Amino acid sequence: MIEVEDLVKRYGTATAVDGVGFSAPAGTVTGLLGPNGAGKTTTVKILLGLVRPDRGRALVDGRPYTSLARPLRIVGTLLEADSLHRGRTARQHLLWLARSNRIPPERIDRRLEQVGLADQARTRISAFSLGMRQRLGLAGALLGDPKILLLDEPVNGLDAEGIVWMRSFLRDLAARGTAVLVSSHHMTEVARTADHVVVIGSGRVLADLPTGELISRYTQPKVRVTSAERERLSAVLEDAGYAVRTSPGGGLDVAGAGTAEIGALAGEHRIVLEGLTQESGSLEEAYLDLIGAPGGGRAHGTEPLAADGRRNRR
Ligand SMILES: Nc1ncnc2c1ncn2[C@@H]1O[C@H](COP(=O)(O)OP(=O)(O)OP(=O)(O)O)[C@@H](O)[C@H]1O
Structure with a gap:
Protein backbone atom coordinates (compact mmCIF):
# COMPACT_ATOMS: atom_id res chain seq x y z
CA MET A 1 0.00 0.00 0.00
CA ILE A 2 1.16 3.52 -0.87
CA GLU A 3 -0.10 6.35 1.33
CA VAL A 4 0.39 10.02 0.63
CA GLU A 5 -0.93 12.51 3.17
CA ASP A 6 -1.27 16.26 2.82
CA LEU A 7 1.97 16.72 0.87
CA VAL A 8 3.20 20.25 0.28
CA LYS A 9 6.37 21.13 -1.65
CA ARG A 10 7.42 24.65 -2.54
CA TYR A 11 10.28 25.74 -4.76
CA GLY A 12 10.91 29.38 -3.81
CA THR A 13 7.58 31.10 -4.33
CA ALA A 14 6.21 28.34 -6.61
CA THR A 15 4.15 25.56 -5.04
CA ALA A 16 4.71 22.29 -6.88
CA VAL A 17 2.50 20.16 -4.63
CA ASP A 18 -0.21 21.73 -2.51
CA GLY A 19 -1.82 19.32 -0.05
CA VAL A 20 -1.84 16.14 -2.13
CA GLY A 21 -3.25 13.04 -0.46
CA PHE A 22 -4.27 9.64 -1.82
CA SER A 23 -3.60 5.97 -1.34
CA ALA A 24 -2.81 3.09 -3.70
CA PRO A 25 -3.98 -0.12 -2.02
CA ALA A 26 -2.88 -3.71 -2.53
CA GLY A 27 -4.55 -5.61 -5.36
CA THR A 28 -5.32 -2.46 -7.34
CA VAL A 29 -3.84 -0.57 -10.28
CA THR A 30 -4.08 3.11 -9.39
CA GLY A 31 -3.47 5.68 -12.14
CA LEU A 32 -1.94 9.07 -11.35
CA LEU A 33 -3.00 11.49 -14.08
CA GLY A 34 -2.33 15.17 -14.57
CA PRO A 35 -1.20 17.74 -17.11
CA ASN A 36 2.43 18.86 -17.40
CA GLY A 37 3.54 20.65 -14.25
CA ALA A 38 0.65 19.26 -12.17
CA GLY A 39 2.99 17.85 -9.54
CA LYS A 40 3.08 14.12 -10.41
CA THR A 41 6.87 13.83 -10.63
CA THR A 42 7.35 15.81 -7.43
CA THR A 43 4.87 13.50 -5.65
CA VAL A 44 6.67 10.39 -6.97
CA LYS A 45 10.07 11.85 -6.00
CA ILE A 46 8.81 12.54 -2.49
CA LEU A 47 7.52 8.96 -2.30
CA LEU A 48 10.98 7.70 -3.21
CA GLY A 49 12.75 9.99 -0.75
CA LEU A 50 14.44 11.97 -3.56
CA VAL A 51 12.74 15.22 -2.54
CA ARG A 52 11.85 16.34 0.99
CA PRO A 53 8.33 17.69 1.42
CA ASP A 54 7.71 20.92 3.33
CA ARG A 55 4.68 19.26 4.91
CA GLY A 56 2.91 15.92 4.96
CA ARG A 57 4.20 12.41 4.54
CA ALA A 58 4.54 9.68 1.96
CA LEU A 59 4.68 6.04 3.02
CA VAL A 60 5.33 2.77 1.23
CA ASP A 61 4.22 -0.29 3.16
CA GLY A 62 3.65 1.96 6.17
CA ARG A 63 7.19 3.41 6.20
CA PRO A 64 9.13 6.21 4.54
CA TYR A 65 11.04 4.84 1.52
CA THR A 66 14.35 6.08 2.95
CA SER A 67 13.93 3.85 6.02
CA LEU A 68 13.77 0.65 3.93
CA ALA A 69 17.00 -1.33 4.26
CA ARG A 70 16.48 -3.26 1.00
CA PRO A 71 13.92 -1.19 -0.89
CA LEU A 72 13.74 -3.48 -3.93
CA ARG A 73 12.18 -6.18 -1.79
CA ILE A 74 9.30 -3.87 -0.84
CA VAL A 75 8.81 -1.51 -3.76
CA GLY A 76 9.79 -1.90 -7.42
CA THR A 77 10.18 1.28 -9.44
CA LEU A 78 10.32 2.05 -13.14
CA LEU A 79 11.23 5.67 -13.58
CA GLU A 80 13.51 6.40 -16.48
CA ALA A 81 14.71 3.61 -18.71
CA ASP A 82 17.54 5.91 -19.76
CA SER A 83 19.13 5.77 -16.33
CA LEU A 84 20.34 2.21 -17.10
CA HIS A 85 24.11 1.69 -17.44
CA ARG A 86 24.37 1.17 -21.20
CA GLY A 87 27.71 -0.64 -21.17
CA ARG A 88 26.27 -3.55 -19.19
CA THR A 89 24.35 -6.49 -20.56
CA ALA A 90 20.74 -7.05 -19.42
CA ARG A 91 21.89 -9.88 -17.16
CA GLN A 92 24.79 -7.86 -15.68
CA HIS A 93 22.40 -5.03 -14.88
CA LEU A 94 20.02 -7.33 -13.01
CA LEU A 95 22.92 -9.07 -11.26
CA TRP A 96 24.17 -5.71 -10.00
CA LEU A 97 20.68 -4.84 -8.74
CA ALA A 98 20.27 -8.25 -7.09
CA ARG A 99 23.61 -7.97 -5.31
CA SER A 100 22.93 -4.49 -3.98
CA ASN A 101 19.61 -5.69 -2.51
CA ARG A 102 20.77 -9.15 -1.41
CA ILE A 103 18.39 -10.87 -3.76
CA PRO A 104 19.24 -14.42 -4.88
CA PRO A 105 20.65 -14.17 -8.44
CA GLU A 106 18.71 -17.31 -9.45
CA ARG A 107 15.68 -15.07 -9.91
CA ILE A 108 17.27 -13.15 -12.77
CA ASP A 109 16.58 -15.61 -15.58
CA ARG A 110 12.95 -15.99 -14.52
CA ARG A 111 12.44 -12.22 -14.55
CA LEU A 112 14.08 -11.86 -17.97
CA GLU A 113 11.75 -14.57 -19.23
CA GLN A 114 8.71 -12.87 -17.68
CA VAL A 115 9.37 -9.61 -19.52
CA GLY A 116 10.23 -11.33 -22.81
CA LEU A 117 13.98 -10.64 -22.75
CA ALA A 118 15.32 -14.18 -22.13
CA ASP A 119 17.01 -14.19 -25.56
CA GLN A 120 18.64 -10.81 -24.93
CA ALA A 121 20.20 -11.66 -21.55
CA ARG A 122 23.73 -11.19 -22.92
CA THR A 123 22.98 -8.20 -25.15
CA ARG A 124 24.43 -4.84 -24.12
CA ILE A 125 21.81 -2.28 -23.04
CA SER A 126 23.28 0.19 -25.56
CA ALA A 127 21.79 -2.03 -28.31
CA PHE A 128 18.31 -2.03 -26.72
CA SER A 129 15.35 -0.08 -28.09
CA LEU A 130 13.42 2.14 -25.68
CA GLY A 131 10.73 -0.56 -25.43
CA MET A 132 13.33 -3.19 -24.52
CA ARG A 133 14.80 -0.87 -21.90
CA GLN A 134 11.31 -0.44 -20.44
CA ARG A 135 10.98 -4.24 -20.24
CA LEU A 136 14.39 -4.51 -18.59
CA GLY A 137 13.44 -1.75 -16.15
CA LEU A 138 10.34 -3.74 -15.27
CA ALA A 139 12.40 -6.92 -14.78
CA GLY A 140 14.57 -4.93 -12.34
CA ALA A 141 11.51 -3.57 -10.55
CA LEU A 142 10.21 -7.12 -10.09
CA LEU A 143 13.50 -8.64 -8.98
CA GLY A 144 12.78 -8.49 -5.25
CA ASP A 145 9.16 -9.74 -5.58
CA PRO A 146 7.89 -6.41 -4.26
CA LYS A 147 4.33 -5.98 -3.07
CA ILE A 148 4.34 -2.41 -4.37
CA LEU A 149 5.16 -1.17 -7.88
CA LEU A 150 5.64 2.48 -8.77
CA LEU A 151 5.82 3.11 -12.52
CA ASP A 152 6.31 6.36 -14.39
CA GLU A 153 4.97 6.25 -17.98
CA PRO A 154 5.48 2.47 -18.30
CA VAL A 155 4.19 2.25 -21.89
CA ASN A 156 6.63 4.85 -23.23
CA GLY A 157 8.47 3.43 -26.21
CA LEU A 158 6.40 0.25 -26.37
CA ASP A 159 4.79 -0.81 -29.63
CA ALA A 160 1.11 -1.84 -29.80
CA GLU A 161 1.90 -5.43 -28.85
CA GLY A 162 4.12 -4.23 -25.98
CA ILE A 163 1.36 -1.95 -24.68
CA VAL A 164 -1.15 -4.81 -24.59
CA TRP A 165 1.48 -6.98 -22.91
CA MET A 166 2.25 -4.33 -20.25
CA ARG A 167 -1.46 -3.86 -19.55
CA SER A 168 -2.14 -7.54 -18.90
CA PHE A 169 1.13 -7.85 -16.98
CA LEU A 170 0.18 -5.08 -14.55
CA ARG A 171 -3.40 -6.36 -14.25
CA ASP A 172 -2.09 -9.85 -13.40
CA LEU A 173 0.25 -8.45 -10.75
CA ALA A 174 -2.61 -6.52 -9.15
CA ALA A 175 -4.82 -9.62 -9.29
CA ARG A 176 -2.13 -11.39 -7.28
CA GLY A 177 -2.19 -8.65 -4.63
CA THR A 178 0.44 -6.11 -5.74
CA ALA A 179 -0.29 -2.41 -5.22
CA VAL A 180 0.50 -0.82 -8.60
CA LEU A 181 0.77 2.98 -8.99
CA VAL A 182 1.13 4.19 -12.59
CA SER A 183 1.86 7.82 -13.36
CA SER A 184 0.98 8.50 -16.99
CA HIS A 185 -0.26 10.86 -19.66
CA HIS A 186 -1.65 7.99 -21.73
CA MET A 187 -5.31 8.40 -20.98
CA THR A 188 -6.62 5.46 -23.02
CA GLU A 189 -4.04 3.20 -21.45
CA VAL A 190 -4.83 4.38 -17.92
CA ALA A 191 -8.55 3.88 -18.60
CA ARG A 192 -7.87 0.31 -19.73
CA THR A 193 -5.40 -0.57 -16.99
CA ALA A 194 -6.30 1.33 -13.82
CA ASP A 195 -9.10 0.36 -11.42
CA HIS A 196 -8.84 3.70 -9.73
CA VAL A 197 -7.65 7.12 -10.93
CA VAL A 198 -6.21 10.07 -9.01
CA VAL A 199 -6.24 13.27 -11.10
CA ILE A 200 -3.79 16.00 -10.06
CA GLY A 201 -3.95 19.58 -11.30
CA SER A 202 -1.89 22.57 -10.07
CA GLY A 203 -0.52 20.54 -7.19
CA ARG A 204 -3.92 19.42 -5.88
CA VAL A 205 -6.02 16.30 -6.09
CA LEU A 206 -8.96 17.10 -8.37
CA ALA A 207 -10.52 13.64 -8.26
CA ASP A 208 -9.86 10.32 -6.57
CA LEU A 209 -12.38 7.78 -7.86
CA PRO A 210 -12.81 4.32 -9.37
CA THR A 211 -12.19 4.71 -13.12
CA GLY A 212 -15.79 3.95 -14.15
CA GLU A 213 -17.23 6.33 -11.60
CA LEU A 214 -14.85 9.11 -12.65
CA ILE A 215 -15.98 8.71 -16.25
CA SER A 216 -19.68 8.60 -15.45
CA ARG A 217 -19.48 11.52 -13.04
CA TYR A 218 -17.50 13.83 -15.32
CA THR A 219 -18.89 13.02 -18.74
CA SER A 280 -20.52 6.21 -22.41
CA GLY A 281 -17.92 8.95 -22.04
CA SER A 282 -14.17 8.42 -22.05
CA LEU A 283 -11.56 9.01 -19.38
CA GLU A 284 -10.10 11.66 -21.68
CA GLU A 285 -13.38 13.61 -21.67
CA ALA A 286 -13.66 13.28 -17.90
CA TYR A 287 -10.07 14.43 -17.48
CA LEU A 288 -10.52 17.46 -19.74
CA ASP A 289 -13.63 18.41 -17.83
CA LEU A 290 -11.79 18.12 -14.53
CA ILE A 291 -8.73 20.13 -15.47
CA GLY A 292 -10.92 22.69 -17.23
CA ALA A 293 -9.07 22.41 -20.54
CA PRO A 294 -10.57 23.49 -23.88
CA GLY A 295 -12.84 20.68 -25.02
CA GLY A 296 -13.78 19.87 -21.46
CA GLY A 297 -17.29 20.90 -20.46
CA ARG A 298 -16.52 22.01 -16.88
CA ALA A 299 -20.20 21.45 -16.28
CA HIS A 300 -19.85 20.08 -12.79
CA GLY A 301 -18.13 22.85 -10.85
CA THR A 302 -14.54 23.26 -9.78
CA GLU A 303 -14.52 21.97 -6.23
CA PRO A 304 -11.82 19.37 -5.58
CA LEU A 305 -13.53 16.04 -5.02
CA ALA A 306 -11.08 14.68 -2.56
CA ALA A 307 -9.78 17.44 -0.37
CA ASP A 308 -8.41 14.93 2.11
CA GLY A 309 -7.33 12.56 -0.63
CA ARG A 310 -9.35 9.72 0.86
CA ARG A 311 -12.96 10.38 0.03
CA ASN A 312 -14.53 7.83 -2.23
CA ARG A 313 -11.85 5.22 -1.66
CA ARG A 314 -13.07 1.73 -1.06
N1 LIG B 1 13.50 21.45 -8.82
C1 LIG B 1 12.54 22.31 -9.11
N2 LIG B 1 12.76 23.64 -8.98
C2 LIG B 1 11.80 24.55 -9.24
N3 LIG B 1 10.54 24.22 -9.66
C3 LIG B 1 10.26 22.93 -9.82
C4 LIG B 1 11.24 21.90 -9.55
N4 LIG B 1 10.66 20.70 -9.79
C5 LIG B 1 9.39 20.95 -10.18
N5 LIG B 1 9.15 22.29 -10.20
C6 LIG B 1 7.88 22.92 -10.57
O1 LIG B 1 6.84 22.32 -9.84
C7 LIG B 1 5.68 22.13 -10.64
C8 LIG B 1 5.30 20.66 -10.66
O2 LIG B 1 6.29 19.94 -11.39
P1 LIG B 1 6.26 18.36 -11.60
O3 LIG B 1 7.49 18.02 -12.38
O4 LIG B 1 6.05 17.70 -10.31
O5 LIG B 1 4.96 18.19 -12.50
P2 LIG B 1 4.50 16.93 -13.37
O6 LIG B 1 3.05 16.76 -13.11
O7 LIG B 1 5.36 15.77 -13.09
O8 LIG B 1 4.72 17.41 -14.85
P3 LIG B 1 5.32 16.59 -16.10
O9 LIG B 1 4.25 15.67 -16.52
O10 LIG B 1 5.59 17.69 -17.09
O11 LIG B 1 6.56 15.92 -15.61
C9 LIG B 1 6.03 22.68 -12.01
O12 LIG B 1 5.53 23.99 -12.09
C10 LIG B 1 7.53 22.67 -12.03
O13 LIG B 1 8.03 23.71 -12.84
Whole structure:
Protein backbone atom coordinates (compact mmCIF):
# COMPACT_ATOMS: atom_id res chain seq x y z
CA MET A 1 0.00 0.00 0.00
CA ILE A 2 1.16 3.52 -0.87
CA GLU A 3 -0.10 6.35 1.33
CA VAL A 4 0.39 10.02 0.63
CA GLU A 5 -0.93 12.51 3.17
CA ASP A 6 -1.27 16.26 2.82
CA LEU A 7 1.97 16.72 0.87
CA VAL A 8 3.20 20.25 0.28
CA LYS A 9 6.37 21.13 -1.65
CA ARG A 10 7.42 24.65 -2.54
CA TYR A 11 10.28 25.74 -4.76
CA GLY A 12 10.91 29.38 -3.81
CA THR A 13 7.58 31.10 -4.33
CA ALA A 14 6.21 28.34 -6.61
CA THR A 15 4.15 25.56 -5.04
CA ALA A 16 4.71 22.29 -6.88
CA VAL A 17 2.50 20.16 -4.63
CA ASP A 18 -0.21 21.73 -2.51
CA GLY A 19 -1.82 19.32 -0.05
CA VAL A 20 -1.84 16.14 -2.13
CA GLY A 21 -3.25 13.04 -0.46
CA PHE A 22 -4.27 9.64 -1.82
CA SER A 23 -3.60 5.97 -1.34
CA ALA A 24 -2.81 3.09 -3.70
CA PRO A 25 -3.98 -0.12 -2.02
CA ALA A 26 -2.88 -3.71 -2.53
CA GLY A 27 -4.55 -5.61 -5.36
CA THR A 28 -5.32 -2.46 -7.34
CA VAL A 29 -3.84 -0.57 -10.28
CA THR A 30 -4.08 3.11 -9.39
CA GLY A 31 -3.47 5.68 -12.14
CA LEU A 32 -1.94 9.07 -11.35
CA LEU A 33 -3.00 11.49 -14.08
CA GLY A 34 -2.33 15.17 -14.57
CA PRO A 35 -1.20 17.74 -17.11
CA ASN A 36 2.43 18.86 -17.40
CA GLY A 37 3.54 20.65 -14.25
CA ALA A 38 0.65 19.26 -12.17
CA GLY A 39 2.99 17.85 -9.54
CA LYS A 40 3.08 14.12 -10.41
CA THR A 41 6.87 13.83 -10.63
CA THR A 42 7.35 15.81 -7.43
CA THR A 43 4.87 13.50 -5.65
CA VAL A 44 6.67 10.39 -6.97
CA LYS A 45 10.07 11.85 -6.00
CA ILE A 46 8.81 12.54 -2.49
CA LEU A 47 7.52 8.96 -2.30
CA LEU A 48 10.98 7.70 -3.21
CA GLY A 49 12.75 9.99 -0.75
CA LEU A 50 14.44 11.97 -3.56
CA VAL A 51 12.74 15.22 -2.54
CA ARG A 52 11.85 16.34 0.99
CA PRO A 53 8.33 17.69 1.42
CA ASP A 54 7.71 20.92 3.33
CA ARG A 55 4.68 19.26 4.91
CA GLY A 56 2.91 15.92 4.96
CA ARG A 57 4.20 12.41 4.54
CA ALA A 58 4.54 9.68 1.96
CA LEU A 59 4.68 6.04 3.02
CA VAL A 60 5.33 2.77 1.23
CA ASP A 61 4.22 -0.29 3.16
CA GLY A 62 3.65 1.96 6.17
CA ARG A 63 7.19 3.41 6.20
CA PRO A 64 9.13 6.21 4.54
CA TYR A 65 11.04 4.84 1.52
CA THR A 66 14.35 6.08 2.95
CA SER A 67 13.93 3.85 6.02
CA LEU A 68 13.77 0.65 3.93
CA ALA A 69 17.00 -1.33 4.26
CA ARG A 70 16.48 -3.26 1.00
CA PRO A 71 13.92 -1.19 -0.89
CA LEU A 72 13.74 -3.48 -3.93
CA ARG A 73 12.18 -6.18 -1.79
CA ILE A 74 9.30 -3.87 -0.84
CA VAL A 75 8.81 -1.51 -3.76
CA GLY A 76 9.79 -1.90 -7.42
CA THR A 77 10.18 1.28 -9.44
CA LEU A 78 10.32 2.05 -13.14
CA LEU A 79 11.23 5.67 -13.58
CA GLU A 80 13.51 6.40 -16.48
CA ALA A 81 14.71 3.61 -18.71
CA ASP A 82 17.54 5.91 -19.76
CA SER A 83 19.13 5.77 -16.33
CA LEU A 84 20.34 2.21 -17.10
CA HIS A 85 24.11 1.69 -17.44
CA ARG A 86 24.37 1.17 -21.20
CA GLY A 87 27.71 -0.64 -21.17
CA ARG A 88 26.27 -3.55 -19.19
CA THR A 89 24.35 -6.49 -20.56
CA ALA A 90 20.74 -7.05 -19.42
CA ARG A 91 21.89 -9.88 -17.16
CA GLN A 92 24.79 -7.86 -15.68
CA HIS A 93 22.40 -5.03 -14.88
CA LEU A 94 20.02 -7.33 -13.01
CA LEU A 95 22.92 -9.07 -11.26
CA TRP A 96 24.17 -5.71 -10.00
CA LEU A 97 20.68 -4.84 -8.74
CA ALA A 98 20.27 -8.25 -7.09
CA ARG A 99 23.61 -7.97 -5.31
CA SER A 100 22.93 -4.49 -3.98
CA ASN A 101 19.61 -5.69 -2.51
CA ARG A 102 20.77 -9.15 -1.41
CA ILE A 103 18.39 -10.87 -3.76
CA PRO A 104 19.24 -14.42 -4.88
CA PRO A 105 20.65 -14.17 -8.44
CA GLU A 106 18.71 -17.31 -9.45
CA ARG A 107 15.68 -15.07 -9.91
CA ILE A 108 17.27 -13.15 -12.77
CA ASP A 109 16.58 -15.61 -15.58
CA ARG A 110 12.95 -15.99 -14.52
CA ARG A 111 12.44 -12.22 -14.55
CA LEU A 112 14.08 -11.86 -17.97
CA GLU A 113 11.75 -14.57 -19.23
CA GLN A 114 8.71 -12.87 -17.68
CA VAL A 115 9.37 -9.61 -19.52
CA GLY A 116 10.23 -11.33 -22.81
CA LEU A 117 13.98 -10.64 -22.75
CA ALA A 118 15.32 -14.18 -22.13
CA ASP A 119 17.01 -14.19 -25.56
CA GLN A 120 18.64 -10.81 -24.93
CA ALA A 121 20.20 -11.66 -21.55
CA ARG A 122 23.73 -11.19 -22.92
CA THR A 123 22.98 -8.20 -25.15
CA ARG A 124 24.43 -4.84 -24.12
CA ILE A 125 21.81 -2.28 -23.04
CA SER A 126 23.28 0.19 -25.56
CA ALA A 127 21.79 -2.03 -28.31
CA PHE A 128 18.31 -2.03 -26.72
CA SER A 129 15.35 -0.08 -28.09
CA LEU A 130 13.42 2.14 -25.68
CA GLY A 131 10.73 -0.56 -25.43
CA MET A 132 13.33 -3.19 -24.52
CA ARG A 133 14.80 -0.87 -21.90
CA GLN A 134 11.31 -0.44 -20.44
CA ARG A 135 10.98 -4.24 -20.24
CA LEU A 136 14.39 -4.51 -18.59
CA GLY A 137 13.44 -1.75 -16.15
CA LEU A 138 10.34 -3.74 -15.27
CA ALA A 139 12.40 -6.92 -14.78
CA GLY A 140 14.57 -4.93 -12.34
CA ALA A 141 11.51 -3.57 -10.55
CA LEU A 142 10.21 -7.12 -10.09
CA LEU A 143 13.50 -8.64 -8.98
CA GLY A 144 12.78 -8.49 -5.25
CA ASP A 145 9.16 -9.74 -5.58
CA PRO A 146 7.89 -6.41 -4.26
CA LYS A 147 4.33 -5.98 -3.07
CA ILE A 148 4.34 -2.41 -4.37
CA LEU A 149 5.16 -1.17 -7.88
CA LEU A 150 5.64 2.48 -8.77
CA LEU A 151 5.82 3.11 -12.52
CA ASP A 152 6.31 6.36 -14.39
CA GLU A 153 4.97 6.25 -17.98
CA PRO A 154 5.48 2.47 -18.30
CA VAL A 155 4.19 2.25 -21.89
CA ASN A 156 6.63 4.85 -23.23
CA GLY A 157 8.47 3.43 -26.21
CA LEU A 158 6.40 0.25 -26.37
CA ASP A 159 4.79 -0.81 -29.63
CA ALA A 160 1.11 -1.84 -29.80
CA GLU A 161 1.90 -5.43 -28.85
CA GLY A 162 4.12 -4.23 -25.98
CA ILE A 163 1.36 -1.95 -24.68
CA VAL A 164 -1.15 -4.81 -24.59
CA TRP A 165 1.48 -6.98 -22.91
CA MET A 166 2.25 -4.33 -20.25
CA ARG A 167 -1.46 -3.86 -19.55
CA SER A 168 -2.14 -7.54 -18.90
CA PHE A 169 1.13 -7.85 -16.98
CA LEU A 170 0.18 -5.08 -14.55
CA ARG A 171 -3.40 -6.36 -14.25
CA ASP A 172 -2.09 -9.85 -13.40
CA LEU A 173 0.25 -8.45 -10.75
CA ALA A 174 -2.61 -6.52 -9.15
CA ALA A 175 -4.82 -9.62 -9.29
CA ARG A 176 -2.13 -11.39 -7.28
CA GLY A 177 -2.19 -8.65 -4.63
CA THR A 178 0.44 -6.11 -5.74
CA ALA A 179 -0.29 -2.41 -5.22
CA VAL A 180 0.50 -0.82 -8.60
CA LEU A 181 0.77 2.98 -8.99
CA VAL A 182 1.13 4.19 -12.59
CA SER A 183 1.86 7.82 -13.36
CA SER A 184 0.98 8.50 -16.99
CA HIS A 185 -0.26 10.86 -19.66
CA HIS A 186 -1.65 7.99 -21.73
CA MET A 187 -5.31 8.40 -20.98
CA THR A 188 -6.62 5.46 -23.02
CA GLU A 189 -4.04 3.20 -21.45
CA VAL A 190 -4.83 4.38 -17.92
CA ALA A 191 -8.55 3.88 -18.60
CA ARG A 192 -7.87 0.31 -19.73
CA THR A 193 -5.40 -0.57 -16.99
CA ALA A 194 -6.30 1.33 -13.82
CA ASP A 195 -9.10 0.36 -11.42
CA HIS A 196 -8.84 3.70 -9.73
CA VAL A 197 -7.65 7.12 -10.93
CA VAL A 198 -6.21 10.07 -9.01
CA VAL A 199 -6.24 13.27 -11.10
CA ILE A 200 -3.79 16.00 -10.06
CA GLY A 201 -3.95 19.58 -11.30
CA SER A 202 -1.89 22.57 -10.07
CA GLY A 203 -0.52 20.54 -7.19
CA ARG A 204 -3.92 19.42 -5.88
CA VAL A 205 -6.02 16.30 -6.09
CA LEU A 206 -8.96 17.10 -8.37
CA ALA A 207 -10.52 13.64 -8.26
CA ASP A 208 -9.86 10.32 -6.57
CA LEU A 209 -12.38 7.78 -7.86
CA PRO A 210 -12.81 4.32 -9.37
CA THR A 211 -12.19 4.71 -13.12
CA GLY A 212 -15.79 3.95 -14.15
CA GLU A 213 -17.23 6.33 -11.60
CA LEU A 214 -14.85 9.11 -12.65
CA ILE A 215 -15.98 8.71 -16.25
CA SER A 216 -19.68 8.60 -15.45
CA ARG A 217 -19.48 11.52 -13.04
CA TYR A 218 -17.50 13.83 -15.32
CA THR A 219 -18.89 13.02 -18.74
CA GLN A 220 -22.32 13.29 -20.22
CA PRO A 221 -23.65 10.12 -21.82
CA LYS A 222 -24.41 10.57 -25.47
CA VAL A 223 -26.19 8.78 -28.25
CA ARG A 224 -24.38 8.09 -31.53
CA VAL A 225 -26.77 8.12 -34.45
CA THR A 226 -26.23 7.59 -38.17
CA SER A 227 -28.57 8.32 -41.06
CA ALA A 228 -28.32 9.00 -44.79
CA GLU A 229 -30.20 12.23 -44.02
CA ARG A 230 -27.63 13.54 -41.60
CA GLU A 231 -28.16 17.26 -42.19
CA ARG A 232 -31.95 17.07 -41.77
CA LEU A 233 -31.60 14.86 -38.68
CA SER A 234 -29.11 17.28 -37.17
CA ALA A 235 -31.49 20.21 -37.70
CA VAL A 236 -34.43 18.28 -36.16
CA LEU A 237 -32.37 17.36 -33.10
CA GLU A 238 -31.08 20.90 -32.65
CA ASP A 239 -34.61 22.29 -32.98
CA ALA A 240 -35.61 19.92 -30.20
CA GLY A 241 -32.91 21.50 -28.02
CA TYR A 242 -30.19 18.84 -28.14
CA ALA A 243 -26.48 19.58 -28.47
CA VAL A 244 -25.31 17.81 -31.62
CA ARG A 245 -21.74 17.18 -32.81
CA THR A 246 -20.38 15.31 -35.80
CA SER A 247 -18.85 12.06 -34.62
CA PRO A 248 -15.81 10.28 -36.04
CA GLY A 249 -17.09 8.14 -38.93
CA GLY A 250 -19.63 10.70 -40.08
CA GLY A 251 -22.46 10.10 -37.61
CA LEU A 252 -23.86 12.47 -35.03
CA ASP A 253 -23.23 12.53 -31.27
CA VAL A 254 -26.21 13.80 -29.33
CA ALA A 255 -25.64 14.85 -25.74
CA GLY A 256 -28.24 14.54 -23.02
CA ALA A 257 -30.69 12.35 -24.97
CA GLY A 258 -31.81 8.74 -24.82
CA THR A 259 -32.07 6.38 -27.77
CA ALA A 260 -35.89 6.20 -27.40
CA GLU A 261 -36.33 9.98 -27.66
CA ILE A 262 -34.09 10.22 -30.71
CA GLY A 263 -35.81 7.26 -32.37
CA ALA A 264 -39.20 8.85 -31.75
CA LEU A 265 -38.11 12.24 -33.12
CA ALA A 266 -36.67 10.64 -36.25
CA GLY A 267 -39.90 8.64 -36.73
CA GLU A 268 -42.00 11.78 -36.38
CA HIS A 269 -40.00 13.45 -39.16
CA ARG A 270 -39.86 10.27 -41.27
CA ILE A 271 -36.05 10.08 -41.12
CA VAL A 272 -34.67 6.56 -41.48
CA LEU A 273 -31.91 5.78 -38.94
CA GLU A 274 -29.06 3.42 -39.81
CA GLY A 275 -27.52 3.22 -36.34
CA LEU A 276 -28.56 4.29 -32.85
CA THR A 277 -26.31 3.47 -29.86
CA GLN A 278 -25.89 4.75 -26.34
CA GLU A 279 -22.22 5.68 -25.74
CA SER A 280 -20.52 6.21 -22.41
CA GLY A 281 -17.92 8.95 -22.04
CA SER A 282 -14.17 8.42 -22.05
CA LEU A 283 -11.56 9.01 -19.38
CA GLU A 284 -10.10 11.66 -21.68
CA GLU A 285 -13.38 13.61 -21.67
CA ALA A 286 -13.66 13.28 -17.90
CA TYR A 287 -10.07 14.43 -17.48
CA LEU A 288 -10.52 17.46 -19.74
CA ASP A 289 -13.63 18.41 -17.83
CA LEU A 290 -11.79 18.12 -14.53
CA ILE A 291 -8.73 20.13 -15.47
CA GLY A 292 -10.92 22.69 -17.23
CA ALA A 293 -9.07 22.41 -20.54
CA PRO A 294 -10.57 23.49 -23.88
CA GLY A 295 -12.84 20.68 -25.02
CA GLY A 296 -13.78 19.87 -21.46
CA GLY A 297 -17.29 20.90 -20.46
CA ARG A 298 -16.52 22.01 -16.88
CA ALA A 299 -20.20 21.45 -16.28
CA HIS A 300 -19.85 20.08 -12.79
CA GLY A 301 -18.13 22.85 -10.85
CA THR A 302 -14.54 23.26 -9.78
CA GLU A 303 -14.52 21.97 -6.23
CA PRO A 304 -11.82 19.37 -5.58
CA LEU A 305 -13.53 16.04 -5.02
CA ALA A 306 -11.08 14.68 -2.56
CA ALA A 307 -9.78 17.44 -0.37
CA ASP A 308 -8.41 14.93 2.11
CA GLY A 309 -7.33 12.56 -0.63
CA ARG A 310 -9.35 9.72 0.86
CA ARG A 311 -12.96 10.38 0.03
CA ASN A 312 -14.53 7.83 -2.23
CA ARG A 313 -11.85 5.22 -1.66
CA ARG A 314 -13.07 1.73 -1.06
N1 LIG B 1 13.50 21.45 -8.82
C1 LIG B 1 12.54 22.31 -9.11
N2 LIG B 1 12.76 23.64 -8.98
C2 LIG B 1 11.80 24.55 -9.24
N3 LIG B 1 10.54 24.22 -9.66
C3 LIG B 1 10.26 22.93 -9.82
C4 LIG B 1 11.24 21.90 -9.55
N4 LIG B 1 10.66 20.70 -9.79
C5 LIG B 1 9.39 20.95 -10.18
N5 LIG B 1 9.15 22.29 -10.20
C6 LIG B 1 7.88 22.92 -10.57
O1 LIG B 1 6.84 22.32 -9.84
C7 LIG B 1 5.68 22.13 -10.64
C8 LIG B 1 5.30 20.66 -10.66
O2 LIG B 1 6.29 19.94 -11.39
P1 LIG B 1 6.26 18.36 -11.60
O3 LIG B 1 7.49 18.02 -12.38
O4 LIG B 1 6.05 17.70 -10.31
O5 LIG B 1 4.96 18.19 -12.50
P2 LIG B 1 4.50 16.93 -13.37
O6 LIG B 1 3.05 16.76 -13.11
O7 LIG B 1 5.36 15.77 -13.09
O8 LIG B 1 4.72 17.41 -14.85
P3 LIG B 1 5.32 16.59 -16.10
O9 LIG B 1 4.25 15.67 -16.52
O10 LIG B 1 5.59 17.69 -17.09
O11 LIG B 1 6.56 15.92 -15.61
C9 LIG B 1 6.03 22.68 -12.01
O12 LIG B 1 5.53 23.99 -12.09
C10 LIG B 1 7.53 22.67 -12.03
O13 LIG B 1 8.03 23.71 -12.84
